[in-house]
Amino acid sequence: MILKPGLDDVKNIGYYLGKVILGLGLTMCLPILIGLAYRENSPVFDFLIAAEAALILGLALKTLCHSNKDLSWMQGMIVVSLSWVVAMFIGAIPLYLSGHWRSFLDACFDSMSGFATTGLALGADLDHLSYTHNFWRHLIMFIGGQGIVVVALSFFIKGLSGAFKMYVGEARDERIMPNVVHTSRFIWLVSLVYFVLGTSSLTIIGAASGMQIPKALFHGACVFMTAFDTGGFCPQSQSILYYHSFPFEVATVVIMILGALNFKLHYHIWTGNRKEIYRNIETGTFFITVVSAFLVTAVGLAQTGIYQGAFVLFRKGFYQLISGHTGTGFQSVYPQQLAGEWNDLAVVGVICGMALGGAVCSTTGAIKMLRLGIIFKAMAQDVKRIILPERAIVVKKFHHIRETFLKDTHVRPALLNTLAYLLLYGVGTLVGMFFGYPFLHSLFESTSAAANVGLSCGITSAGMPALLKVVYILQMWAGRLEFMSVFTLVGFIVAAIKGK
């Protein structure tokens, strides 16, 4: 028998959802400050409207659903999944008001793409977008990469013992410190330190490449936010190709890789345990998959003969590959080139990279390295079991911060999650094919959306079917939250309808 959710459940969910929305409304003060600094009056009003709407909704929910009770697992998961949906709508308001998005659905698409750190974009005429809106596009990626709830935990929710439930719901099941609020703050500390270093480097490179210093600073900050949070939005429509700069590409590659590493690994490196980077199962798996996927891409590109010389082939091939593998989505080739000039083998190499992603507890999406490493270890263990005498006890260990014996309790969730991602990639591919797009292009775009990458081979555009936009939004959402909180929300709705 399914139990109908009680009023207490709804009130508790509403109360914490209200807090998260309030946090989001207050975050909009940052683009308002940027707008005032650049004297962009119309964009300031766009954000004023959106912030006011968020504050009214947040305050109303917090007041009407006032609760002192702690969150249950189910409630925590639902708060997270609903927070992301509400954030998408609120984040879309200023984008839509700017007039650069054809419809509110398009603005919602870009808003979800931003929060989920995907990077697929439908905005038109981005080269004339205000600094205020552009800053917001990049800021939502930074917020989304850290996790909307992590932001709320860090700054707006204090002393909540049920915080871990929301933290887990946001696809962060690893605590770096004993207290989850301290963990959230550490994530922010790491991000802010890298923000200063990364922005400074990109600003210097930008200025040396011929950009005016204030503009180079703005671009540096924006590109850092989306590179470290493996998002992929860029201030200009040409993505990274706008800069025509090899040093800029190198700097973004370093930042993307830093963003794809586990925050727990960052913690250990920061605290002097540098050996962990070599010993960790995730970094080892990441290295192997990057090399393998790049070899596939490079062979494919060599077959086409587009790029003359090994350096040029490496620069183009490796950049798209690492951008896809880390889930970022910066492009240094046009989508049409990916679809038309690159052969199937090269495209498949990039798709493999996109589908696998980076580390758990990082800002990337997709299957992730820890799960892949565990699956391979389990396969090796099973093969060994077959080869060795029946009486032999086969024990396998993996190193992730500490040595751990491989058990079924590690393998099962890893396999289930991988299966869920493969299904998600498949569903999007089928819908793309339903609308008449070729198989490989549909697979590419679907994987890019579901794995929160943002590379495009040209399907994503304002003119694509509305249903496909909705499917990609759902893929980005489910892919970012890694299913559990989304499934819980679906279960909650079913229980509300069918429960007794």
Next chain:
Amino acid sequence: MIKLTLYICACMVFLVFGSVCAQPAESRELVSRTDLYDGKTVVYEGEAIGDIMVRGDHAWVNLHDGSYAIGVWIKREAAALITHTGGYKSKGDWVEVTGVFNKACPQHGGDLDIHGESLRIITPGALRQEMVSQDKKNIAYILAGVLCLVMIVSLFMKK
């Protein structure tokens, strides 16, 4: 007869390639049919956007024709003719460039670009006057009022 055939062939070649070169090519066409234009001299028009990035005696200018922006690598003096570049508060100069199109330029790390030989300003850009819609202002004021009301109710209920 042979001379006449050769003459007709020469005229046809001129007509075919002449049309590729003389008509301004669109970015959508250039990006989608790179093989057709690779290594050929093209005429390309678009709005200068973002920054003019000077690198030694050359500069990068990104020209957007409404579909895509393409990078043009051109002499610094030619790039200096551009007075406005497109952004939120300005409309950039509409520029015509004649140059060699590269689908994967070996000099610039495989970038799709145009190595410009000449540059001409077709329509000068200008600063744009920013207008704030009255509707936006009204909605913002109304919402501010509602927010104050909700805050008062919230405080009252707390007490």
